[in-house]
Amino acid sequence: xxxxxxxxVLKGFRDILPASEIVRTDLMEKITGVYRSYGFVPIDTxxxxxxxxxxxxxxxxxxxxxxxxxxxxxxxxxxxFDLTVPFxxxxxxxxxxxYFPFKRYHIAKVWRGEKPQAGRYREFVQCxxxxxxxxxxxxxxxILSIMRSALAEIGVKDITxxxxxxxxxxxxxxxxxxxxxxxxxLRSVDKLAKVGEEEVKKExxxxxxxxxxxxxxxxxxxxxxxxxETLKMITEMSGGESEDSIRMKEIYEMMKAAGIEAxxxxxxxxxxxxxxxxxxxxxxxxxxxxxxxxxxxGGRYDNLAGLYTKTRLPGVGxxxxxxxxxxxxxxxxxxxxxxSYLDAEIFCMDKNLVVLYQxxxxxxxxxxxxxxVFPEAKKMNQQYAVTDAKKxxxxxxxxxxxxxxxxxxxxxxxxxEQFAEISVEEAAKIILKK
Numbered sequence: 001x002x003x004x005x006x007x008x009v010l011k012g013f014r015d016i017l018p019a020s021e022i023v024r025t026d027l028m029e030k031i032t033g034v035y036r037s038y039g040f041v042p043i044d045t046x047x048x049x050x051x052x053x054x055x056x057x058x059x060x061x062x063x064x065x066x067x068x069x070x071x072x073x074x075x076x077x078x079x080x081f082d083l084t085v086p087f088x089x090x091x092x093x094x095x096x097x098x099y100f101p102f103k104r105y106h107i108a109k110v111w112r113g114e115k116p117q118a119g120r121y122r123e124f125v126q127c128x129x130x131x132x133x134x135x136x137x138x139x140x141x142x143i144l145s146i147m148r149s150a151l152a153e154i155g156v157k158d159i160t161x162x163x164x165x166x167x168x169x170x171x172x173x174x175x176x177x178x179x180x181x182x183x184x185x186l187r188s189v190d191k192l193a194k195v196g197e198e199e200v201k202k203e204x205x206x207x208x209x210x211x212x213x214x215x216x217x218x219x220x221x222x223x224x225x226x227x228x229e230t231l232k233m234i235t236e237m238s239g240g241e242s243e244d245s246i247r248m249k250e251i252y253e254m255m256k257a258a259g260i261e262a263x264x265x266x267x268x269x270x271x272x273x274x275x276x277x278x279x280x281x282x283x284x285x286x287x288x289x290x291x292x293x294x295x296x297x298g299g300r301y302d303n304l305a306g307l308y309t310k311t312r313l314p315g316v317g318x319x320x321x322x323x324x325x326x327x328x329x330x331x332x333x334x335x336x337x338x339x340s341y342l343d344a345e346i347f348c349m350d351k352n353l354v355v356l357y358q359x360x361x362x363x364x365x366x367x368x369x370x371x372x373v374f375p376e377a378k379k380m381n382q383q384y385a386v387t388d389a390k391k392x393x394x395x396x397x398x399x400x401x402x403x404x405x406x407x408x409x410x411x412x413x414x415x416x417e418q419f420a421e422i423s424v425e426e427a428a429k430i431i432l433k434k
Contacts, residue, residue: 178208283296300314
């Protein structure tokens with residue numbers, strides 16, 4: 001007999017059992033509904049891209065995380081590490097077939113070879129939205145608004161969305177005389193929550209060769225209280241009013257007009273590590289569990305598509321990190337486990353009635369009841385064990401007495417309440433009502 005291969009998965013990857021996958025698909029369906037309600041349409045792109053497509057506008061840290069290899073044709077390829085860069089390539093390649101502004105959503109897996117930790121895997125799902133072809137405060141605001149709406153739709157309302165503008169920060173660094181080190185400084189500031197102020201200060205002194213400049217940067221990213229007070233402070237520190245500060249003011253006015261401004265804070269320490277962001281950037285935190293990190297983030301990337309086309313295609317987008325969000329909700333006890341999508345189970349009490357069971361199931365499905373028939377006449381405790389595992393609420397019992405009367409007995413498997421010898425129509429009404 002051949003030696004059995006040990007079943008196992010790679011580190012940072014995982015199998016997902018039905019109870020967990022039901023949660024994921026339910027959330028994705030609700031998020032998709034919100035995305036569509038704002039006018040976004042679906043696309044798809046390959047999981048594999050040429051490495052130069054994915055990495056031409058990235059930093060060294062990104063390259064370290066990419067799963068990259070030579071395929072059988074000796075082509076240098078890589079698994080996508082996000083959905084934004086492939087979208088930029090997609091937009092450039094299909095430019096003549098699209099209308100602008102073009103608003104797309106894409107919910108799919110991406111891969112990063114980073115260190116696995118709570119809520120962070122090497123294979124995970126992102127729920128992206130992007131608008132290209134519009135450089136407007138309205139497009140920026142719409143993305144910020146849809147982030148809030150999508151999370152609210154899945155029951156995540158106790159959140160704070162931290163907003164900043166890379167353009168204002170770059171103006172500040174230029175005024176400070178540190179523009180040539182902007183990418184290093186931005187990435188250092190982006191690590192503030194992870195490594196702390198002292199470690200960031202050391203890096204800033206190294207990049208600027210000045211304790212005074214490092215102190216100014218720390219003052220800038222600390223903010224000044226309210227959204228308006230912070231905007232005033234960073235505007236002054238960046239050399240006065242500019243198109244970037246005006247943009248932030250416009251976005252805030254739209255937040256107030258929509259009555260949602262309480263969800264957002266202007267946080268100058270939010271920079272986003274990826275260097276393709278050029279304007280507004282944002283990250284979303286669960287107020288009850290900020291330690292898990294951002295569960296929805298993004299920003300404006302006016303120059304990203306310019307790597308692949310001469311046409312200027314400004315863009316702005318966001319991504320919900322579904323797996324990290326679920327991990328956070330599980331920690332907070334806000335995930336309701338489900339073992340199936342079924343409303344009811346028709347128990348197989350008599351092997352001679354299997355045709356009748358299928359008939360009743362068909363009648364119930366026509367009335368909107370999600371139901372299955374247990375396939376074999378096993379002992380009832382074995383059948384009950386399966387319905388318990390699936391967390392099915394209703395059981396339908398049809399024995400010889402019910403069959404003779406063209407009736408069913410309906411049982412609530414949670415409360416043990418029974419409705420004896422009722423019609424299929426009555427059973428459907430009770431199931432759908434309760």
